[in-house]
Amino acid sequence: MITKYSTDHEWVKLKEEDEVIIGITDFAQEQLGDLVYVELPSIGDEVTCGDNISVIESVKAASDLIAPVSGEVVDVNSKLEDEPELASEDPMGEGWFIKVKLSDISELDDLMDESAYQTFIES
Amino acid sequence: MSSVEQIxxxxxxxxxxxxxxxxVPFAGYEMPLQYPLGIKKEHLHTRENAGLFDVSHMGQIKITGENAxxxxxxxxxxxxxxxPLMKQRYAVLxxxxxxxxxxxxxxxxxDDSLFLVVNAACKVADYKHLKSLVDRGxxxxxxxxxxxxxxxxxxSCEVLAQFAPACTEMTFMTAKKLTIGEVECLVTRSGYSGEDGFEISMPAFEAERIAKLFLSDHAVQWVGLGARDSLRLEAGLSLYGHELDENHTPVESSLAWALSKARRHDGVRPGGYPGDSAIMKQLSEGTEAKIVGLQPEGRIPVRDGTLIEDDAGNNxxxxxxxxxxxxxxxxIAIARIAVNFIDDNSALFALVREKRISVSxxxxxxxxxxYFRG
Incomplete structure (x- = not known):
């Protein structure tokens, strides 16, 4: 299973041929601080790479989740609506945000692999 | 002088x-927003135990003179x-x-000297303004x-009492000179968290040592500006630049309680401060808007600057x-709302990302x- 990373600190896991799960990285959740509210897109929404697709609110501020790929939202982690802290506690697992059916799988090539992402956050 | 301001x-x-x-930069200072514990836990820790805040960026001003x-x-x-001597009072310039x-x-x-604590962002302007008192000797x-x-x-009281037992004799909004770790400090029983607590003024070079004394107690944790803000917001305390600014009088900012009787039009020393006529007029006639608490429905935070409208969409x-x-x-939120809508039970809404959130x-x-009132 391939996991890629965006410069906006999201991870993108390829689950099936053309479906990915998207969430925020550990680095992102640490920067955001305690999450108190997450607003998710709706199933069926078409998203385009670079769009604001979700709002993440911490005690301090609101931030956007930027679509790292384009496609159709086929599932959302509705648990986050009542337990936004899942995204802080287990960002790579239980705290996932959405599942997207890719419209252009080649967009994954523009994302970083883990070692490139590590270098990115250290710089 | 350099055009680049030094942090x-x-x-x-x-x-x-x-x-x-x-x-983070705050009011010209590099200040701690949060520590590894995080804003939420720092906040809860303060409500349950004791939080230590560095508020050294705030201005400490001394006014001395027979007529101070x-x-x-x-x-x-x-x-x-x-x-009274060694009592503290909240005021506005x-x-x-x-x-x-x-x-x-x-x-x-x-009786010949007053000790003032002012906001960091205002301290230079305040100092200039207060300098006019030089003409009054x-x-x-x-x-x-x-x-x-x-x-x-x-x-906080049991922590401080280990080093300065006399702090237990103090009540809310009183002051005492206490020796903490052999250093004489000016201590007031006050703060801005809504909890019992103390503000302790000390020489800069002793600050680290005294902070370490407090932190040696497990009940004490550093707390940053993030939790300082959420604590004061829950406690309903006004923050300069938010609830208070130069375009609104204390009456419009729901601070009429802070305007002493003695200085009102039927008091013993009425008026005699800048803007007295405007303020006294509002005290008798009321104002168009006031500061109130707002409870948003649901989980979406309603943040500073969010517009509030009535059912018909009027701001x-x-x-x-x-x-x-x-x-x-x-x-939770604090807002400035037109008074006609405060007495009224009309439905109000906050506009967050084009969504209407019901607020009361x-x-x-x-x-x-x-607070510890004895």
Whole structure:
């Protein structure tokens, strides 16, 4: 299973041929601080790479989740609506945000692999 | 003079870095926003135990002179003349329109000198403004090489008492000179968290040592600006630049309670401060808008600047401070709302990202204030 990373600190896991799960990285959740509210897109929404697709609110501020790929939202982690802290506690697992059916799988090539992402956050 | 302003640090800067703080620029200073514990836990820790805040960026000003009390009354709508020895009072500096230049704490430390704590962002302007009291025979000094620590929370008294047992004799809004770790400090039983607590003024070079003394107690944790803000918001306390500014009088900012009887039109020393006529007119006739608490429905935080409208979509006000209250366990906000909509039971809405969120006007504070009144 391939996991890629965006410069906006999201991870993108390829689950099936053309479906990915998207969430925020550990680095992102640490920067955001305690999450108190997450607003998710709706199933069926078409998203385009670079769009604001979700709002993440911490005690301090609101931030956007930027679509790292384009496609159709086929599932959302509705648990986050009542337990936004899942995204802080287990960002790579239980705290996932959405599942997207890719419209252009080649967009994954523009994302970083883990070692490139590590270098990115250290710089 | 250089055109690039140098960022300032407090005497405890290195300690914050060592504690793993996330530092941010605030009012010209590099200040800790939060420590590894995080805003929410720092907030809850303060409500349950004791939080230590570095507030050394705030201005500490001393006004000395035989007429210091009378002189300061020419700048504030508050009774200073009858402020008893070693008592503290909340006050505001007003401009000629009655707008608020800053809010501050005034302590009568001996009948010829007053000790003021003012907001960091306003301290230079406040100092200039207060300098006019030199003409009234006062000496005005913006203290340098001093630090200010706030120890806040239900356990703050037992923590401080280990080093300065006499702190237990103090009640809310009183002051005492206490020796802590062989250093003489000026201590007031006050703060801005809504909890019992102390603010401790000390020489800068002793700050690190005294902070370490407090932190040696497990009940004490560093708390940053993030939780300082959520604590004061829950406690319903005004913040300069949010609820208070130079375009609104204390009456419009729901601070009429702070305007002493003695300085009102039927008082013993009515008026005599900048903007007195505008303020006294509003005290008798009322104002168009007021500061109130807002309870948003649901979980979406309603933040500063959010517009508030009525059912028909007419704007009726704006959120001055808003966010999530960790102790309240829900979003909370303070807003400036047109008075016709405050007495009314009309439905109000906050506009967040084009969504209308139902909000209701509530009494402040959101959590009970726990001051020690003896």
């Amino acid at each position: 300032l640090i407090t005497p405890l800067y290195q300690m914050h870095l060592d504690a793993g703080a996330k530092m 009390k009378q002189a300061l009354e020419t700048l504030v709508p508050v009774d200073i003349v009858d402020l 007003t401009n000629t329109n009655g707008g608020v230049m800053d809010d501050l704490m005034v302590t009568n430390i001996d 006062c000496e005005v000094e913006l203290l340098e090489d001093v630090a200010l620590l706030a120890l806040q929370g239900p356990k 009726v006000g704006k959120v001055t401070s808003g966010g999530f209250g960790p102790s309240a366990g829900k979003p 006007i509530v009494k402040l504070p959101f959590v009970k204030q726990n």
